[in-house]
Amino acid sequence: AFRAIFKAAMDSKQTFYLCPTTILSNQQYKNAEARFKNFPIRMALLNRFVSLKDTKKTLKDFSEGKIDLLIGTHRILSSDVVPCDLGLLIIDEEQRFGVIHKEKIKQYKANVDVLTLSATPIPRTLQLSLSGLKSLSLIETPPRNRYPIQTYVIEENKTIIKEVIYKELSRNGQVYILYNRIDRIIEKVNEIQRIVPEAKVTYAHGKMSKREIEETMMSFIKGVYDIMVCTTIIENGIDIANVNTLIVFNADYFGLSQLYQIRGRVGRSNKIAYCYLMYNPSKMLNDTARKRLKAIQEFTELGSGFAIASRDLSIRGAGDILGSEQAGFIDSVGVDLYLKILNDEINKLKGLPSAIEPQENLLLNIDTHIDNKYVSDDDVKIEIHKLINTIDSYDQLLEVKTELEDRYGKFDDKILIYMYNEWLEKLAQKLNIQKIIQTKEYIELVLPPELSNNIDGELLFRESFKISSCFRFNYKEEVIHIILDISQLENHYVFVILDLLKFLFDISQRKLD
Structure with missing residues (x-):
């Protein structure tokens, strides 16, 4: 990135360096100062820590071409930031920017060269690169005197937690403890304080104000605290060389790319770093979680991002x-x-x-969008979608419902319908339903020939009308067509059709027995 900045400056072109957080922009500004100290490259910083007087001067100088490199947060995307001759846009951690910022970024992309940096390899980015839609460069050579992060996947254990914290403190280091439950983070802070009473413990999470987060992080960077209990806000690429032990609670809840990014917050110096991925011993890990944890433990070598991305692509899909x-x-x-x-x-x-x-459709037209008011982070949304996708029974539905409410709070009826619809789709597949046709007035289910020929028609009519009086039936081409008139329904059609499929599934199981 700095070589690209240098080339742009030598060609008399200006560069935007866009960072997702204020702290990261400060850090990159210091890195740029150190890198270009012997070269005539003029640079400036623009974020909320810069005074109004300095901001006005920076904006004036940048518009007049007196600044070659402008580093900052989304503040540099504001309308009052007018470049003189912009040639390069560098985006650090592009996936951390929201919709509005990305729309602004697109305006620049049409006229300037764009370099996107990411320590976190994302499956869809990899897929686009492999498909030739994006060019890809890999940096696999680690900096000098860096060692692979020692990664352990273990059951949650207070004795081990105590030992690893004391081990880090004994070499005058600091510890990250990632606990992604905002509502219980104070309890976790108190628990850690009881385990290590002489340590200075602080915390940070996304519901704190930006200023509170930044002040807490700056205090931690300066060594005021020994331990920070935090949520995934540490994901955003902040380098603290003295933090070389990371403990992650409920590691099975995180995606592979997210774990890779989080683990990268330690091991930023010449000390050997340790990462302990812990899971609840009373919980049975599902197959996907087991694969993720195995992959992150397996790929510990520095520069293994491409291998991680490839494995994540195979686990999670494109x-x-x-x-x-x-x-x-x-x-x-x-x-x-x-x-x-x-x-x-x-x-x-x-x-x-x-x-x-053309494919036969077995899907109902259901809104599966997760509102930003419930969860704003895209990676977390993906994990919620994956979790809902595991629903295969009523017990699993209740388990997922409890887990979501426990982690993120109560959700609206839209997500509940989404969950029930997932169960409905699994039942439709088990019953070999031929297709589901949906219009504004009705929904039509086409039963498979085997079920159509073996089911008791009188029983089907009787039980269907118990569920809803809005059902109609046709028999065409030796299969039963069940039609639900949805305009007169009191309940959502997902619940009505699900009740019908549960009845059909029970009937089919009895036939097998």
């Missing part, structure tokens, strides 16, 4: 449907579908047949 209101077309539809649509459009321009084969 993209998830996050809902229509998410930023970017790819985020909305998922990368796999996007690439199919892209290929289809290319074929149309070439006069070739469509690349998308």
Whole structure:
């Protein structure tokens, strides 16, 4: 990145260096000062810590071409920041910027070179790169005197927690403890204080004001505290060389890329760093969580980001449907579908047949968007989608419901319907339902031939009308068509159809028995 800045400056072009946080922008400004101290590159910093007087001077100088490099937060995207001759835009941790900021970034992308930096390899970014839609460069050579982070996946254990904290404090180091439950973080702080009474413990989480977070982080950087209990806010690339032990509670809740990013917060010096990924001993890990934890433990070598991304791509898939209101077309539809649509459009321009084969639909038109008021972080949203996707029974639905409410608070009916719909889809697959047709007036289910021929018609009519009087039936081409008139329903149609499928599933199981 600094070489690109140097080249741009030598070509008399200006550079924006965009950071997601104030602290990170301060850190990168210091790095730039050290790197360019022997070169005639003029630079400035723009964030909320810079005084109004200095900000006005910076804006004036930048517009007049007296500044080559402007480093800052989203403040540099404001309308009053007018470059003289912008040639390069560098985005540090692009995935941490919101929709509004990305729209502003897109305006610059049309006219300048863009370099995106990320310590966290994201599956969809990798997929786009492998597909040729984005160019990709890998930096696999670590800095000098850096060692692989010793990573352990273990059950939560207070004795081990005490030992690893004392071990770090004995070499005058500091400790990160990641506990991603804001409502209980004070309890965790008190618990850690009881385990290590002589240590100075602080905490930070996303519901604190920006100023509180920044002041706490600055105090921790200066060594005022020995231990910081925090949420995933440490993910944003803040380097503290003296922090070389990380304890992560409930590590099975995090995505692989997120774990990789979090682990990267330690091991930023010539000391050997330790990362302890802990999980609740009373909880049975699902297969996906087990694969994630195994992968993060397996890939500890420095520069293993590409391997992590490839493994995450295989575990999680290339993209998830996050809902229509998410930023970017790819985020909305998922990368796999996007690439199919892209290929289809290319074929149309070439006069070739469509690349998308028609498929029977087993999905109801349900809003699966998770509102920012409930959870704003995209990575967490993806984890929620993955969690909901595991629902295969009523017991699992209750388990997921309890887990979400426990971690993020109560959710609205929209997410509840989404959860029940996931169970509905699994039942439809188990029953081999041929297709589900949905219009504004009705929903039609086409039963498979085997079930159509073996079911007791009188029993089907009787039980269906117990569920709802809005059901109608047709028998076409030797299969039963069940039609639900949705305009007269009192309950949401997902609950009504689910009750019908549960009845059909019970009938089919009895036949098997």
